Amino acid sequence: MILPQSGEIALGIDAMPVLGYVGDFFNATAGNNTNFGFINGIYNANTIYVKYYLEDQVAVRGAVRICHQNWIDKEFVTANQEIPDPLVTVTDVNTFNSTNIGIGADYLMYRGKGRVQGYFGGGAFVNYNSWNDSYTYxxxxxxxxxxxAWYDFxxxxxxxxxxxxxETYNNNxxxxxxxxxIGVEYFFAPKISIGGEMGLGxxxxxxGGFQTVERWTGTDIEVETTELPHDVFIGVDNFTSASLFLMFHF
Incomplete structure (x- = not known):
């Protein structure tokens, strides 16, 4: 059997890193991948999918996205001197880290012929993000x-x-x-498919968050932490759980 059946489970991964690697391999360059301008959203990287077929043409799908980033930027600036010398420098450092966790589920209904299977459905996603941006001078x-003198990153x-x-940070x-x-899957091998989708939701x-600043008062250094405004966004936009994905059914 080429197509999945009722009671079967599927595991999926984001296909974009694989396609990017293949593009790099053939072009002998870095950073190449396919680019779909209509694909957007916060669930399209480092995502694992689990799908269960309630019927031959009906499935529920769960998705978990876990992403952690950490990078350090170092820049040289002119050192404090009575007579500034651009060749004498000190280092300013910007350290950034963030964690993004997304959990969601979709209810999907399929129809198609042969290896090509289209689907449509709906679902919900919850996303949590925390980040920290700190500076040393x-x-x-x-x-x-x-x-x-200091470096404005x-x-x-x-x-x-x-x-x-x-420091600027947000933990909530x-x-x-x-x-x-709406999407489509193509079964290029028995129980193995590649697909793409987009969604409107x-x-x-x-x-929100907090920001800590330091300032010179004229006699001493003052450090102050203030709460940033809480931004709320409500709207309709295009979101997707993956631009392209690979699914393995068993």
Missing amino acids: GNPFTTMYSSP GLGAQVSGGERVL SFGLTLRGV FNAQRD
């Missing part, structure tokens, strides 16, 4: 250097001033998506 605030340039950000960002989906997200 090589030039401290002092009485002599109340406006030292947002602008991408060396600046000077009496106030700068030490949630999103909820209710959506409809109602999305609600809540974000």
Whole structure:
């Protein structure tokens, strides 16, 4: 049998990293992959899918996305000196890390002929995100250097001033998506398929966080933490659980 049947289970992975690797292999370059402009969303990478067929043409699908990023950016700036020398530098460091977890489920109904199977359905996704952006500076605030040189990582340039950000973070960002989906799978081998889909849904997200800054008061260093505004987004947009995926049925 080529097509899955009632009672069978399928496991799937995002196919984009595989296609990107194949593109790199044949082109002898890095960063190549297929690009579908209409595909969007926060569930289209590092996602694992589990599907169970309630009937031959009806299935429920669960998806789990776990993503963690960590990177460090180091930049040289001119050191505090009475006579500035551009060859004498110190290092400013920006450290960023984030964790994104998405969990969702869809109810899917299939129809098609032969190896080509189209499907449609709907589902819901919940997303949690936390992130931290911290900065360390090589030039401290002092009485002599109340406006030292430092690197503005947002602008991408060396600046000077009496106030700068030490940390921006958010540990409590949630999103909820209710959506409809439409897609197609092609079974190029028995019980093995490649497919793609897109979805249109109602999305609600809540974000906020805190920011810590340091400033020179004229006599000392003052550190202050303030709460950032809570941003709420509610709207209709296109979301997808994967741009392209591979499914293995058994």
